[in-house]
Amino acid sequence: xxxxxxVPDNTNFKFLKWRNLAxxxxxxxxxxxxxxxxxxxxxxGVDFAGxxxxxxxxxxxxxxxxxxRTVAAGGAGEGSxxxxxxxxxxxxxxxxxxxxxxxxxxxxxxxxxxIRAENPKAEFRRVETVSGxxxxxxxxxxxxxxxxxxxxxxxxxxxxxxxxxxxGALFALVHDxxxxxxxxxxxxxxxxxxIVAALLTIIGYSLNDTIVVYDRIRENLRKYRKMDIETILDxxxxxxxxxxxxxxxxxxxxxxxxxxLGGSVLFGFSVAMLLGIFxxxxxxxxxxxxxxxxxxxxxxxxxxxxxxxxxKLKAKAEAQGQV
Amino acid sequence: xxxxxxxxxxxxxxxxxxxxxFAVPNFFSEQQLAALPKGVPAQHLNLGLxxxxxxxxxxxxDPADVRRGRLExxxxxxxxxxxxxxxxxxxxxxxxxxxxxxxxxxxNGADIDRAIETMRGLSRPVGQLAAGRDxxxxxxDGNRVVVRPTPAGLSAETDAAMTQAVEVIxxxxxxxxxxxxxxxxxxxxxxxxxxPGLQDPDALKSLLGKTAKLEFKLVDxxxxxxxxxxxxxxxxxQVVPNAEGxxxxxxxxxxxxxxxxxxxxxxxxxxxPVVSFRFDSVGGKRFAKATQENTGKPFAIILDGQxxxxxxxxxxxxxxxxxxxxxxxxxxANELAILLRSGKLPVALTVIEERTVGPDLGADSIRAxxxxxxxxxxxxxxxxxxxxxxxxxxxxxxxxxxxxxxxGIMSGLGATLTLPGIAGFVLTIGAAVDANVxxxxxxxxxxxxxxxxxxxxxxxxxEASRTIFDANVxxxxxxxxMFWFGSGPIKGFAVVLTIGIVTSVFTAVTVTRLxxxxxxxxxxxxxxxx
Numbered sequence: 001x002x003x004x005x006x007v008p009d010n011t012n013f014k015f016l017k018w019r020n021l022a023x024x025x026x027x028x029x030x031x032x033x034x035x036x037x038x039x040x041x042x043x044x045g046v047d048f049a050g051x052x053x054x055x056x057x058x059x060x061x062x063x064x065x066x067x068x069r070t071v072a073a074g075g076a077g078e079g080s081x082x083x084x085x086x087x088x089x090x091x092x093x094x095x096x097x098x099x100x101x102x103x104x105x106x107x108x109x110x111x112x113x114x115i116r117a118e119n120p121k122a123e124f125r126r127v128e129t130v131s132g133x134x135x136x137x138x139x140x141x142x143x144x145x146x147x148x149x150x151x152x153x154x155x156x157x158x159x160x161x162x163x164x165x166x167x168g169a170l171f172a173l174v175h176d177x178x179x180x181x182x183x184x185x186x187x188x189x190x191x192x193x194x195i196v197a198a199l200l201t202i203i204g205y206s207l208n209d210t211i212v213v214y215d216r217i218r219e220n221l222r223k224y225r226k227m228d229i230e231t232i233l234d235x236x237x238x239x240x241x242x243x244x245x246x247x248x249x250x251x252x253x254x255x256x257x258x259x260x261l262g263g264s265v266l267f268g269f270s271v272a273m274l275l276g277i278f279x280x281x282x283x284x285x286x287x288x289x290x291x292x293x294x295x296x297x298x299x300x301x302x303x304x305x306x307x308x309x310x311x312k313l314k315a316k317a318e319a320q321g322q323v
Numbered sequence: 324x325x326x327x328x329x330x331x332x333x334x335x336x337x338x339x340x341x342x343x344x345f346a347v348p349n350f351f352s353e354q355q356l357a358a359l360p361k362g363v364p365a366q367h368l369n370l371g372l373x374x375x376x377x378x379x380x381x382x383x384x385d386p387a388d389v390r391r392g393r394l395e396x397x398x399x400x401x402x403x404x405x406x407x408x409x410x411x412x413x414x415x416x417x418x419x420x421x422x423x424x425x426x427x428x429x430x431n432g433a434d435i436d437r438a439i440e441t442m443r444g445l446s447r448p449v450g451q452l453a454a455g456r457d458x459x460x461x462x463x464d465g466n467r468v469v470v471r472p473t474p475a476g477l478s479a480e481t482d483a484a485m486t487q488a489v490e491v492i493x494x495x496x497x498x499x500x501x502x503x504x505x506x507x508x509x510x511x512x513x514x515x516x517x518x519p520g521l522q523d524p525d526a527l528k529s530l531l532g533k534t535a536k537l538e539f540k541l542v543d544x545x546x547x548x549x550x551x552x553x554x555x556x557x558x559x560x561q562v563v564p565n566a567e568g569x570x571x572x573x574x575x576x577x578x579x580x581x582x583x584x585x586x587x588x589x590x591x592x593x594x595x596p597v598v599s600f601r602f603d604s605v606g607g608k609r610f611a612k613a614t615q616e617n618t619g620k621p622f623a624i625i626l627d628g629q630x631x632x633x634x635x636x637x638x639x640x641x642x643x644x645x646x647x648x649x650x651x652x653x654x655x656a657n658e659l660a661i662l663l664r665s666g667k668l669p670v671a672l673t674v675i676e677e678r679t680v681g682p683d684l685g686a687d688s689i690r691a692x693x694x695x696x697x698x699x700x701x702x703x704x705x706x707x708x709x710x711x712x713x714x715x716x717x718x719x720x721x722x723x724x725x726x727x728x729x730x731g732i733m734s735g736l737g738a739t740l741t742l743p744g745i746a747g748f749v750l751t752i753g754a755a756v757d758a759n760v761x762x763x764x765x766x767x768x769x770x771x772x773x774x775x776x777x778x779x780x781x782x783x784x785x786e787a788s789r790t791i792f793d794a795n796v797x798x799x800x801x802x803x804x805m806f807w808f809g810s811g812p813i814k815g816f817a818v819v820l821t822i823g824i825v826t827s828v829f830t831a832v833t834v835t836r837l838x839x840x841x842x843x844x845x846x847x848x849x850x851x852x853x
Contacts, residue, residue, distance in 0.1 A: 003709070003711065003712050003852065003853065004709045009767075009771060055684065104677075105528070123681070124681065125680070125681040125683060126680050126681060126684055127679045128677065128678045128679070129674075129678075130677075131675040131676060133383075133675055134675050134676045141808060141809060142809070142813065144808050145804060145805045145808040148808055149800070149801040152800045152801065156800055157797065160793060160796075193743070193813065194742055196813060197743035197747070197813060200801065200805060200813070200816060201747070201749065201750045201816075203801065204797075204798050204801055205753060205754075207794070207798075208754060208794040208797075208798070211790065211793050211794045211797065212757075212761065212790050212794065215789065215790040216790075219786070242764050243760050246760045247756060247760045249706065250706055250707065250753075250760075251753045251756070253699065253706060254699040254702070254703050254749065254752070254753070255699075255749070257695050257698050257702060258696075258699060260695075261694055261695040262692055262695040263687055263688050263691025264687075265373070265684070265688045265691075265742060266691065266695070266742070266745070
């Protein structure tokens with residue numbers, strides 16, 4: 001039986017030759033993402049923006065304009081409407097009315113009554129109300145969890161490898177998160193707590209990818225102590241390339257299925273992850289190793305611990321002497 | 324070659340079987356499971372409300388409300404204590420509540436020490452090891468005594484109020500007859516209520532939002548109606564809004580309160596819905612006395628600061644039970660009866676977050692999610708087998724076991740699977756695929772270098788295991804941080820991720836290794852196509 005090989009044996013791509021271009025593109029994309037988020041903003045769901053959200057399912061494709069007029073005529077104020085997953089399902093977002101829960105209930109009832117009057121078969125599938133206080137806390141907690149997770153991971157990698165690897169991993173993480181946020185600012189897909197979970201997944205995945213490459217770099221640095229650092233980095237990426245591609249392809253197969261068939265609730269989140277996997281694969285091939293080169297990683301970075309404290313300095317001096 | 328002694332094989336097989344045993348109930352209906360003998364695991368995986376439909380409501384108490392209530396009762400206690408102190412009454416002037424404290428002026432300088440002593444006697448120890456006191460008594464301007472509840476005292480008070488509020492809410496929800504409600508205290512001042520599969524959460528919310536503080540007060544018939552129209556009341560009286568509009572002036576003093584109620588039921592009188600109530604023996608006696616003394620006068624029945632009716636006392640009510648009539652519908656009479664039966668909330672609660680997912684959406688999500696997951700698993704499995712042949716089959720078996728183990732462990736622990744939880748699930752399946760890919764790719768590499776089959780496999784597993792370890796430790800770090808700092812949905816993600824990391828390493832490394840070694844022993848292959 002002949003087995004499928006997506007990547008041929010013993011590839012020898014010179015990935016690092018493209019490092020300036022790759023980093024240039026990445027930095028441009030990161031800046032672009034930041035600008036997009038700053039200018040267009042993220043389309044925060046009720047989780048983060050506070051307010052009232054109703055998901056309504058109609059019998060046939062909904063006419064958003066007439067629906068918008070219907071909602072406004074009901075006296076509930078200016079609503080924002082968008083289809084959700086399929087054209088029959090509409091998410092209606094309204095600001096939270098002042099006052100207590102009774103006021104909120106009144107608005108919900110009003111909107112439901114006006115919509116029912118025109119579409120007797122409309123089905124109200126979901127109602128969410130989040131007060132400004134709670135949404136503020138959710139933003140804070142979500143951001144805190146994200147930041148601390150990134151920090152914690154970088155510190156672990158620093159201890160387990162070397163500080164340069166920690167910085168490299170952190171940069172790759174920032175890169176992936178920034179680009180995904182930029183994508184959400186660009187498409188204005190709704191950004192809610194589930195997307196934060198997706199972001200965390202992307203971090204986890206991208207990191208996995210980066211660590212696999214780093215682990216091989218460390219192994220090769222110890223093995224080929226006289227080899228030129230750029231060659232070692234390229235070799236390591238090439239050696240792990242087949243694995244990187246096979247894993248990414250299987251993840252994309254799984255996520256692609258979720259995007260197409262997973263239903264409206266899973267949609268945003270599957271799209272985010274699919275994109276994240278793509279970005280993560282790119283960053284672990286082109287970015288992670290390039291950063292190490294700039295940080296001055298060399299054979300001196302990994303000297304057996306039992307060689308004593310001076311060995312590291314000595315090895316470093318040797319390495320510099322060679323150049 | 325890594326050795327698998329029989330005990331190790333058995334340990335692995337038993338672990339897997341235990342996982343399967345806990346996962347299996349998920350493939351049967353509740354009815355089928357009910358028929359099983361006790362002791363057999365029969366727990367379904369808990370699905371979060373986002374997946375199965377239901378209402379999630381977050382309630383918050385205002386600590387200021389607790390303080391207000393505390394000061395109100397304290398004012399009454401201070402007044403009584405000054406009048407009936409053990410060492411004789413203490414004459415006082417100008418007793419008032421100001422700036423979160425109660426203060427009064429002692430009329431005779433000679434009484435000051437006695438007044439302070441009496442007030443100190445009111446305070447109780449609070450806090451850890453009862454180190455603090457719940458009241459702080461001080462003297463200002465030479466003759467004015469200030470009694471101030473301490474922060475420690477107030478927080479103990481809030482704590483007690485919240486514990487009691489959870490109980491009251493539980494009683495109210497139980498009255499609705501919903502199944503499996505979850506009512507949990509969150510933090511200092513919040514309560515989470517989760518009720519699965521509720522079509523219409525309005526009844527629930529209207530029950531939760533009401534304090535249900537019931538008071539009977541005499542109507543002040545002598546008050547000037549002109550004053551009332553301006554919203555002013557004579558001393559000792561107050562203006563209370565009427566439920567049907569307008570206002571009513573009533574005496575401040577509470578004739579009797581709802582705390583002494585033991586039962587309340589909806590019923591009918593002259594064909595109209597009313598609410599009947601019954602006092603306990605102490606309350607019954609007080610009610611009898613009050614109605615005897617005030618026969619012929621009107622009194623107001625006040626619920627949460629609103630007059631719901633103001634009937635005239637036609638004759639003394641001696642049996643300890645009565646009827647509240649008002650403009651009730653059958654539903655509102657029933658609701659009031661439930662509220663009165665389950666007791667008043669010790670603190671007002673407001674809804675600050677609500678999520679209701681209709682059962683249809685929940686069912687749709689599960690169906691779509693399940694179809695997509697099954698297809699995704701099938702496609703990934705096909706891809707693995709095409710790529711790695713025999714080792715691909717082992718990987719697929721490990722992947723399926725991994726999924727089963729996650730489901731089994733979550734069912735056994737009673738953990739809840741939410742939508743973000745599914746994200747965690749996808750990530751761990753991804754990590755498990757990756758672990759298999761890492762091992763298989765490494766074995767390929769070693770084979771290419773010309774090693775023999777056994778040596779390639781050994782090196783492949785050893786070298787790949789280190790990478791897998793590092794990658795998974797970082798995921799554990801992320802999961803732990805998310806669990807500590809994240810809010811609800813992120814926690815759900817972290818739980819699945821943590822469980823998944825353990826099972827994916829176990830299945831991808833240990834279980835496949837066992838299968839590979841058994842194959843090596845059986846066939847002793849000289850060549851390996853990979």
